[in-house]
Amino acid sequence: MNELSQNIRRIALVAVWGFLLMALVFGYWQMVRAPALRAHPYNQQAQQRANSIKPGLIYTGDGELVLGIEKDNEGWQRTYPAGPIYCHLTGYNENTGLQKGLREALLGIGAYQNRWGAVGHTEQGLDVVLTIDSKAQRRATKLMEGRRGAVVALDPRNGAILAMVSAPGYDPARVMESQMNYEMFTNHPASPELNRALQGLYPPGTVLQIFVAAAGLDTGVATEQTVFNCSGTGQIAGITVNCSKLGGHGRLTLSRALADSCNIAFAELAQLIGPEQFGSYAKKFHLLDKPDLPLPTGQGKIADLIGDDAETELIEAAIGQGATLVTPVAMARLAATIASGGQVIQPYLVDRITRQGGKTVTDNRGGRLRAAIRQETAQQVAGMMQVSVEEGSASNVALSVCRVAAQTGWAQNPEGKPHSWALGFAPVDAPQAAVAVIVENTVPGRPAAGPIARQILEVLVSCQ
Amino acid sequence: MVIVAAATGKPLGWAMRGLTPAGVLLVAVVLMDLVEARRDRLLLPLCGMLCVLSIVFLTRTDAFLATRQLIAIIIGIFLMVALYFLIEDIRSLARFKYLAGLSAIALLAATMLWGREINGARLWLSIPHLVTFQSGEVAKILMAIFLAGYAADYRQMLGRRGRGRISIQTPSLRSLAPLLLIVISCLAIFVGQHDLGTAILFFGLFVTMFYLATGQPAYGIAAVALFAVGLALAYQLFPQVGVRISSWLNPWADPSGIGYQPLQAMFCLGEGGILGAGLGHLSVTNLPAAAPDMILVVIGQDLGLVGSVGVVIIYALISVRSYSLAWQATDRFASLLAAALATVFALQTLIIMGGVLRLIPLTGMTTPFLSYGGTSIVINFLAVGLLLAVSRDCVPQPEKAR
Numbered sequence: 001m002n003e004l005s006q007n008i009r010r011i012a013l014v015a016v017w018g019f020l021l022m023a024l025v026f027g028y029w030q031m032v033r034a035p036a037l038r039a040h041p042y043n044q045q046a047q048q049r050a051n052s053i054k055p056g057l058i059y060t061g062d063g064e065l066v067l068g069i070e071k072d073n074e075g076w077q078r079t080y081p082a083g084p085i086y087c088h089l090t091g092y093n094e095n096t097g098l099q100k101g102l103r104e105a106l107l108g109i110g111a112y113q114n115r116w117g118a119v120g121h122t123e124q125g126l127d128v129v130l131t132i133d134s135k136a137q138r139r140a141t142k143l144m145e146g147r148r149g150a151v152v153a154l155d156p157r158n159g160a161i162l163a164m165v166s167a168p169g170y171d172p173a174r175v176m177e178s179q180m181n182y183e184m185f186t187n188h189p190a191s192p193e194l195n196r197a198l199q200g201l202y203p204p205g206t207v208l209q210i211f212v213a214a215a216g217l218d219t220g221v222a223t224e225q226t227v228f229n230c231s232g233t234g235q236i237a238g239i240t241v242n243c244s245k246l247g248g249h250g251r252l253t254l255s256r257a258l259a260d261s262c263n264i265a266f267a268e269l270a271q272l273i274g275p276e277q278f279g280s281y282a283k284k285f286h287l288l289d290k291p292d293l294p295l296p297t298g299q300g301k302i303a304d305l306i307g308d309d310a311e312t313e314l315i316e317a318a319i320g321q322g323a324t325l326v327t328p329v330a331m332a333r334l335a336a337t338i339a340s341g342g343q344v345i346q347p348y349l350v351d352r353i354t355r356q357g358g359k360t361v362t363d364n365r366g367g368r369l370r371a372a373i374r375q376e377t378a379q380q381v382a383g384m385m386q387v388s389v390e391e392g393s394a395s396n397v398a399l400s401v402c403r404v405a406a407q408t409g410w411a412q413n414p415e416g417k418p419h420s421w422a423l424g425f426a427p428v429d430a431p432q433a434a435v436a437v438i439v440e441n442t443v444p445g446r447p448a449a450g451p452i453a454r455q456i457l458e459v460l461v462s463c464q
Numbered sequence: 465m466v467i468v469a470a471a472t473g474k475p476l477g478w479a480m481r482g483l484t485p486a487g488v489l490l491v492a493v494v495l496m497d498l499v500e501a502r503r504d505r506l507l508l509p510l511c512g513m514l515c516v517l518s519i520v521f522l523t524r525t526d527a528f529l530a531t532r533q534l535i536a537i538i539i540g541i542f543l544m545v546a547l548y549f550l551i552e553d554i555r556s557l558a559r560f561k562y563l564a565g566l567s568a569i570a571l572l573a574a575t576m577l578w579g580r581e582i583n584g585a586r587l588w589l590s591i592p593h594l595v596t597f598q599s600g601e602v603a604k605i606l607m608a609i610f611l612a613g614y615a616a617d618y619r620q621m622l623g624r625r626g627r628g629r630i631s632i633q634t635p636s637l638r639s640l641a642p643l644l645l646i647v648i649s650c651l652a653i654f655v656g657q658h659d660l661g662t663a664i665l666f667f668g669l670f671v672t673m674f675y676l677a678t679g680q681p682a683y684g685i686a687a688v689a690l691f692a693v694g695l696a697l698a699y700q701l702f703p704q705v706g707v708r709i710s711s712w713l714n715p716w717a718d719p720s721g722i723g724y725q726p727l728q729a730m731f732c733l734g735e736g737g738i739l740g741a742g743l744g745h746l747s748v749t750n751l752p753a754a755a756p757d758m759i760l761v762v763i764g765q766d767l768g769l770v771g772s773v774g775v776v777i778i779y780a781l782i783s784v785r786s787y788s789l790a791w792q793a794t795d796r797f798a799s800l801l802a803a804a805l806a807t808v809f810a811l812q813t814l815i816i817m818g819g820v821l822r823l824i825p826l827t828g829m830t831t832p833f834l835s836y837g838g839t840s841i842v843i844n845f846l847a848v849g850l851l852l853a854v855s856r857d858c859v860p861q862p863e864k865a866r
Contacts, residue, residue: 004791004800007675008799011672015783046735
């Protein structure tokens, strides 16, 4: 009898362990995996419930309503109070733009759902406050009217995106009004749906000289006073490089070469840097990275710079042509890196997410990555860009009240007229904004991007 | 329960309705106490809690089923009290062991041959125009009586631990034959009834009783390994018997077909989170067979992890209490009977929970006292009646403090 009792106790213990395991597995599904299960695309119940949730709103950093709501017979519908100004941010339905990228936050589901269940449960989404500055965004939209291209402005201190405009834009409220509108919109030859600021891939042309100069100075193969000889055209590593100035600049320093956007000097500088270092600096600058944003982004490209034709590829890359393609946001990041003394910033768009009524749920202050170059190098390049504004090709970016560092340039376009670029930041001593502007297919000789960059800096920067 | 209902507002009526089984049970307890108050005092309140939960959550899922369930509970309590009084001494039940065993086998065999298949498992037996019932539920209690009686009488035949200091017995054909028979008959249940749950339930019961009778875990472990291999082979040979196994192995392969039910169960549990979505707050129309198979998931969604773990604790307490009656019982047959009933109860609950939580394939068995099913309710109350009789007749009561 004693032995039987003993064995029954053992069996009971096994059962208790079994129940304990069940409690733990309930915990796994209901606590650990709950957020993922709630946001799962196969979870139709949750999807349907999402339709009855009052979705959150999107505001700019200075409080302008970007994405609104109104109630009709079918439930909550989106409104676009600012029309086309923020079209590439909002998108035109729940599957585009930030409506897609921030879906969980706007509906208060998934990672943003209350873990505790019924307690404090609300059928309301969360509001999103962007980093966008409405004045700069409006100015940029106006300046880009009738053109194709993009504007990106960043705060070089933290990476906040202050303006992001892609032209042509569209009125999000009208796209879904009728099937015909929608078809006209998607088939439009100028691709208004494409967000050129993040997805557009352009040859950087001569504005990439900022990067080449920074790499050259940082490796120590050249100084600001290193002298190059430009004869207007030259055979370098087997390819013909032409300078924008017919007949050449003659003998000129690196500083002067940047101010005059001299291709030949920079092709020679790139040879001094060498393909290996060139590629490594492209990585350090995060020149080709997709930024981590809740919107579709493009991936920059550069030749692999290895093998027999590495030298040729290097020269093409250095003058911003060939296989090299970059996004406008990456160029704005390049300007911001120089502005912040070599610190690479992580661009971000969402400043904070708040409960309807005001309590902040999460906020985002961006992040600084590793420095790409030494601070002295960044200061030297900034000085050269300032020379470029004050006595060089970027004079059209100059502000009367502030000292500006900038570089403007052209990018040859195999399919048509060249693109006009401008990169810059201001004020030089304590930069508050960095901007990149590209205008597609401009008339050669009439730089379009520079004046736009100037006017956007004018809105964003205040100097005593 | 009332607090939960009040907190969520609308379903106060559900809670009131849910208290009906508690009231009926109270009347039954008072009635039993008038005759003889010396018996276990813990099992009935715990089972009553489960019945209250059952009525509340069935009302929330399907009010019609809840009414039928209420009737089943009342019948179950009535039959339990009747059985309790009918058995004058639990020890006398041992006389019926062969009758019980043969009936159990006949029931299982009849189900394999003429059973009705619902949701890929053949669990129901139907006597036309009279009654449809889950034969496995009835068979399990009969089998418990048989095994307890058999093990109590024939301990010597099944082999006994040697008296020597180190006793490594060579496995005799005598002790191996019953085990092989167990493995084969349980595999037959799996292939014949298309149901893994019933197969595991009976196998677990057999192996547990074999262990209790012989005190030798080694044979049991060997049998478990053999059974696992057999199941895998049977699944390979007859893939059609394992719809629920395929949906368990990879529900994502067919999320709107065979994978639908397990995935929806996961989503409902996730929706519940820690404190739950609130009683009746969210619809469960997406959850197939919520009332018979998935009532635990409905509770998990409405009451959250707190509710799920609460239910697990109630089941664990009932199981431990039943086992403790078994180890306290002074009679060998009564002790083994209580252990067998406790094993059936605990194992069935664990199989259902494991299925719901995707640890093992989902089965068509019922959750004792909780899920919709008249057979299940009545049989589980009868099992409790037997346990109460064991506690009345064979468990020495502690001296009352004066």
